[in-house]
Amino acid sequence: MTAVLIVQSVILVVLCILVTGLLRSYAAVLQRLHRLDPEGVNGGALPAAQPFRTAPGVTPPRDPPPATTDAVVTRAGTQIADRITAGGSSEWGAGHDIAGSGLLGDSIAVRTVGVAHDTVLVFLSSGCSGCGTFWDELADPRQASLAQGARVLVVTRGGEQESVGLLREMASPTTDLVMSTQAWADYAVPGSPYVVVVDGPRGRIKGEGSGTSLQQLSGLVHQALADKAAAIGSAAVSKPRSDMEREVDVDRVLLAAGISPGHASLYPPTDSTADSTDGATPDFARTQPAEQLSANHRPAPRR
């Protein structure tokens, strides 16, 4: 009996040690998670985060989010306030088309939603001391590669809040610029300079942040645009547009006529098939899958 009691006591002690270890590791995990998301899903129920900081020359946001950043702030860095939806899940905000005016009194409407291309919106201001580098970079055609084919649009506040004369001096003639206070409100821009990347086909924001120069923000822009580049795939073959369109049209007409990949009529008659009118499938069809044919839009020459 004594032996049984001793064994049970030992087991109890071991179990207590194990439970204590588990609780400690659980607490450590919670602490790390809290560092990643200080606000928590209940909006600040957890201890306050460190104050927001920006790099020299960057206008701090009006409503500082509880995070720390050096220069480039991204969603991971929590400078961008998570959009908590009604369902409790966070996701990027919706994109908005932009309407405003130009520097010469022109009326401008730019589509950023439901279009094939992505748009890099650069929010700048005439009174922003940290925007000078952006203006210079935007005027430099060598910076065009930053956008990776996306459209770059500078958005300032409306003429009633900006010095149009200063903007005319700072903006390059080749800079696409719209003055729109509404756009600043739509995208909840905290201050300038600020960059938002809008996914055109999906109509949603896919990246946003601030920095001291376009070069510095290039990582953010590249990251935001990388999804599309990955979707296109590095193996894609570049063809002239007219060739692509012609091939698609030809494929469509052929398929409508019942001529599918590998159809005998696609090949010149040879000695062995010239006399054959039974539509026998040539060797090519057995070696060239239909999917591959579709990708190439036309059959390879028969060898």
Next chain:
Amino acid sequence: MNAPELTAHGIAVRLPAGCEGRIYRRPEPLAAFTPANRGARSPATAATGPTAPTAPTAPTASGGATVGRTHPGAAGWLGERPGAVVHLATFALPVVRGDYGSGAVESMTARDVFLAMLEFGPECLGTALYRTGSRPRLRPEHFDPNGLQRRIAGQSGAQFFFTERNRPFCLYVVLGSHRRAEEATEQANVLLNAISVQAL
């Protein structure tokens, strides 16, 4: 979201879905055009804002000045009084482009449509070219690959002159693919119908 609306120079456009547009008027050139000042910054651009709304424009059916703030004497000629220009497109309009879409139409895909409506000066009122009455209704047979300012493979264009609310206009429409003329013409008519002209 409501459709964006453009309003300037007595012209209003309620943009159809998927389209974008601009209404502008180039500043009056203050220097004669020379090859040397081509591409230089316009003194008018730097010094002045929009000009008076009654500025007439010397008729030109070809070419087109560069818009935006790139224009100097390169965008016109001394004494020219540019009029209002409307550009509507189903694709992203580049910032540097001509009144008739040069610089923009080159980036069109087969599914795109470009429309330019240019106002001319009052001296054109009542002339035979502009006496055709109301704004045209576009039909596929209007479009021809030879109707382009500069021929681009696959595209076709059409040009019309008319007077509306006592304002003479030239309408120039480019289809991204002539083979899709039927469908594209419908798109172009939607764009055209989105424009309303006010009397000045």
